[in-house]
Amino acid sequence: MLYLQPLNMNWLQLALALLASLASCTLIVFGAAPFHNDGQGRGRRFTRMKVMILGTTAFSASHILVPLSLNLPLAPKYYILHLLFTLGGCWAATYFGIRYSSMPRSHTGRHFRISLLIAGTILVFDYLNIIFLFREFLVWKPVLVFMTAASALSLCLAILRVLVISNRNREHQLYSKATVPGIFLCAIGLLMIPLLCAFSVIPVEDADPGSYLHLIPYILTLFICTGLYIIPDAYRDTRQEYQNRRIMETEQHYMSLFEYNPDSVLAFDAQGIVTGLNRQAELLAQQLDQELVGRHFSDLFEGAYHSLAQHHYRHVLRGKSSTIELQLRNPGGTMLTFWLTSLPIVVEDVPVGIYSIIKDITKNKKDQETIRHLAYQDELTGLANRRSFHNLLLEHTAQTGLPAYPFTLFFIDLDRFKRINDLFGHSFGDKVIQQAAGKLKNCVPSSCSIARMGGDEFTVLVPHLRTRAETEALAATIVGEFTHPFEVGNHTVKLSASVGIACFPEDGLDADSLVKHADTAMYNAKENGSSQYQFYDAERDQTSLERIILENDLEQSLDNDQIRLFYQPKIDIRSGEIVGLEALVRWEHPILGMIPPLEFIPLAEKSGFIIPLEQWVLRTACTQVKKWEREGRQVVPVAVNVSQIHLMKPDIFQTIMSTIRELDFDTQLLELEITESAMMHNEEHVISILNDLQGAGISVSMDDFGTGYSSLSYLQSLPIGCLKIDRSFVRKITTDTDSRAIAEMIISMAKQLGLTIVAEGVETIEQVALLKEIQCYNAQGFYYSKPVSADQIEGQYLE
Numbered sequence: 001m002l003y004l005q006p007l008n009m010n011w012l013q014l015a016l017a018l019l020a021s022l023a024s025c026t027l028i029v030f031g032a033a034p035f036h037n038d039g040q041g042r043g044r045r046f047t048r049m050k051v052m053i054l055g056t057t058a059f060s061a062s063h064i065l066v067p068l069s070l071n072l073p074l075a076p077k078y079y080i081l082h083l084l085f086t087l088g089g090c091w092a093a094t095y096f097g098i099r100y101s102s103m104p105r106s107h108t109g110r111h112f113r114i115s116l117l118i119a120g121t122i123l124v125f126d127y128l129n130i131i132f133l134f135r136e137f138l139v140w141k142p143v144l145v146f147m148t149a150a151s152a153l154s155l156c157l158a159i160l161r162v163l164v165i166s167n168r169n170r171e172h173q174l175y176s177k178a179t180v181p182g183i184f185l186c187a188i189g190l191l192m193i194p195l196l197c198a199f200s201v202i203p204v205e206d207a208d209p210g211s212y213l214h215l216i217p218y219i220l221t222l223f224i225c226t227g228l229y230i231i232p233d234a235y236r237d238t239r240q241e242y243q244n245r246r247i248m249e250t251e252q253h254y255m256s257l258f259e260y261n262p263d264s265v266l267a268f269d270a271q272g273i274v275t276g277l278n279r280q281a282e283l284l285a286q287q288l289d290q291e292l293v294g295r296h297f298s299d300l301f302e303g304a305y306h307s308l309a310q311h312h313y314r315h316v317l318r319g320k321s322s323t324i325e326l327q328l329r330n331p332g333g334t335m336l337t338f339w340l341t342s343l344p345i346v347v348e349d350v351p352v353g354i355y356s357i358i359k360d361i362t363k364n365k366k367d368q369e370t371i372r373h374l375a376y377q378d379e380l381t382g383l384a385n386r387r388s389f390h391n392l393l394l395e396h397t398a399q400t401g402l403p404a405y406p407f408t409l410f411f412i413d414l415d416r417f418k419r420i421n422d423l424f425g426h427s428f429g430d431k432v433i434q435q436a437a438g439k440l441k442n443c444v445p446s447s448c449s450i451a452r453m454g455g456d457e458f459t460v461l462v463p464h465l466r467t468r469a470e471t472e473a474l475a476a477t478i479v480g481e482f483t484h485p486f487e488v489g490n491h492t493v494k495l496s497a498s499v500g501i502a503c504f505p506e507d508g509l510d511a512d513s514l515v516k517h518a519d520t521a522m523y524n525a526k527e528n529g530s531s532q533y534q535f536y537d538a539e540r541d542q543t544s545l546e547r548i549i550l551e552n553d554l555e556q557s558l559d560n561d562q563i564r565l566f567y568q569p570k571i572d573i574r575s576g577e578i579v580g581l582e583a584l585v586r587w588e589h590p591i592l593g594m595i596p597p598l599e600f601i602p603l604a605e606k607s608g609f610i611i612p613l614e615q616w617v618l619r620t621a622c623t624q625v626k627k628w629e630r631e632g633r634q635v636v637p638v639a640v641n642v643s644q645i646h647l648m649k650p651d652i653f654q655t656i657m658s659t660i661r662e663l664d665f666d667t668q669l670l671e672l673e674i675t676e677s678a679m680m681h682n683e684e685h686v687i688s689i690l691n692d693l694q695g696a697g698i699s700v701s702m703d704d705f706g707t708g709y710s711s712l713s714y715l716q717s718l719p720i721g722c723l724k725i726d727r728s729f730v731r732k733i734t735t736d737t738d739s740r741a742i743a744e745m746i747i748s749m750a751k752q753l754g755l756t757i758v759a760e761g762v763e764t765i766e767q768v769a770l771l772k773e774i775q776c777y778n779a780q781g782f783y784y785s786k787p788v789s790a791d792q793i794e795g796q797y798l799e
Contacts, residue, residue: 089125727761
């Protein structure tokens with residue numbers, strides 16, 4: 001019978017088994033990932049799989065080498081089964097060990113069950129391996145088998161505890177000096193299990209009777225278990241040091257937040273009594289000359305603020321944060337404003353105190369008041385500004401569900417204020433505005449609301465004016481007040497005021513409409529001569545609105561192909577032959593039809609559209625004459641009207657010549673008609689332009705002659721070739737001796753100056769006869785033809 005000889009074991013193979021066990025334990029300790037992170041990607045799963053494979057391989061190598069180190073004959077028939085059982089058992093034990101040690105939290109019952117499972121797995125495959133390999137030498141010793149099972153369970157309990165605590169530390173990036181000894185003891189402990197299994201069933205050759213040599217592995221296991229139970233204490237010490245350090249750091253953070261907070265921080269107990277102050281709170285206590293610690297903070301406040309503070313702290317002590325604004329008067333009598341943010345101190349879901357952060361917002365409140373004043377008050381006069389007045393109007397007009405109380409809105413503009421600003425500067429103008437505001441306040445009832453809308457415009461909201469007579473009386477008072485001169489510095493200023501009046505609800509139901517209508521009425525007062533008042537006139541405003549709409553449509557008329565050019569012939573009354581044409585513009589509105597020039601030409605002049613319009617007329621008329629010329633028709637000079645606005649353009653000559661050159665037009669066939677009043681404006685510029693035109697071969701006629709105030713000497717200096725007698729004289733030439741006398745004088749003067757004469761507005765045979773008698777041989781008017789289209793001119797005069 002063979003015996004196990006402990007002193008004759010293969011120590012090299014046993015050492016290799018120990019190294020393999022060390023490798024397995026090291027992999028499990030440093031390679032196990034937390035089990036609850038299973039779903040974090042392929043990389044983590046692949047890492048865990050590698051740890052499982054390598055750990056199982058090392059663990060299996062250890063359990064394969066231990067039987068070989070016994071130096072006993074093996075049963076080769078069952079060696080393959082031995083290898084398979086070893087791999088399977090080591091895989092299961094490794095899996096359960098990694099799984100359990102990687103779990104975030106555990107409890108004693110689970111710890112015991114997993115340890116029992118792992119110990120049972122190891123014992124089963126170790127005993128089966130011994131049965132497969134040494135079945136001929138086995139002698140079962142129940143006591144030793146029981147001791148082996150107990151030792152294995154103790155080792156697994158201790159090893160699993162070491163692995164779990166080690167993993168917990170590594171989750172917090174903690175590394176203990178006991179880690180390496182712990183791994184080493186775990187490796188020896190796992191190595192001892194297969195040895196204990198062998199010693200419990202294989203007879204041991206004792207050197208002496210009564211020897212306890214076979215108990216040495218059990219004694220060694222006892223020491224290993226003891227060491228393994230001590231190791232976690234070192235891990236816990238490391239973790240406790242870490243937690244203590246974290247607690248200390250957290251405490252210091254909170255203390256820094258408390259002590260170095262730029263605002264005052266007070267700590268209260270559950271009864272609302274102050275128990276602690278930070279540095280800023282101590283300064284606040286000195287500022288208030290009050291002792292804060294040991295008293296209710298709400299006692300500092302009086303009246304309504306005392307009740308508000310008490311309610312605030314009761315609310316916070318119910319576990320809810322809260323903010324509140326409180327005011328407190330300091331010993332110097334200054335009212336201070338504080339903003340309190342209070343947070344409950346909760347321990348185990350029970351409020352045990354309060355932290356209050358107190359911010360002094362006194363300066364902020366003053367700044368807000370200043371900003372609000374600037375936002376709603378006029379800085380120069382101290383009156384309400386446009387925004388404030390608009391809000392006031394909204395309040396008065398938005399009376400939903402309530403009867404509407406009538407009121408009157410005055411819109412006041414200071415006449416000729418711009419001239420004062422230009423003469424004396426803006427600083428002086430500001431002083432005038434200030435005094436004007438004072439005059440306005442003095443002449444309206446105290447119940448009125450006054451605002452400066454900007455510049456020299458003011459508005460006044462007057463409540464409870466019941467009759468038109470009362471309104472007129474107040475408006476007359478305002479106008480009269482500003483007729484009196486007043487002193488500003490060393491100067492006497494005389495202003496006047498134009499007042500527009502709109503009444504609610506008759507002239508508008510909303511704020512914007514009332515201001516707009518009062519403003520319209522004010523401009524009507526200015527147009528009527530200033531220094532007066534006007535009530536809003538809806539009919540007149542409608543006419544103005546129509547004019548604005550018409551003006552907007554006019555600006556689109558060229559693009560929309562609505563402008564038409566008609567021609568009126570100039571006739572030699574002796575022969576009846578055509579001697580020239582005047583191009584006259586018409587507007588064919590898509591809704592209103594043909595609009596006469598007297599309605600849209602003033603609008604064009606006002607808007608500046610007259611310049612592109614006259615440029616279009618010039619181009620179109622010249623293009624038409626060129627067409628007639630190409631067709632071989634008789635061509636006569638065509639006259640185009642030029643307004644005063646266009647004549648004042650510095651580049652008018654260049655623009656005209658550019659069009660003529662572009663069309664290759666004969667300048668001898670172009671005549672420009674300019675009114676007498678236009679020629680009298682900016683004489684030097686006009687004479688310069690007319691000389692340029694004459695030099696280019698373009699004839700110039702003075703239109704509407706006799707209606708202006710040009711002197712004979714000025715007329716003599718103008719480079720013109722024709723005078724057109726205004727239709728106002730021609731119309732009455734046969735019935736009014738004065739008109740005839742004027743016409744005869746104009747004709748005589750023109751002959752003396754060598755100018756051609758054309759009579760405008762000829763409508764009767766009697767007028768033709770008289771013109772021939774006084775030797776005016778060129779005429780233009782309805783007697784010969786109304787303004788007609790180019791096609792009609794071709795058919796009647798240019799065949």
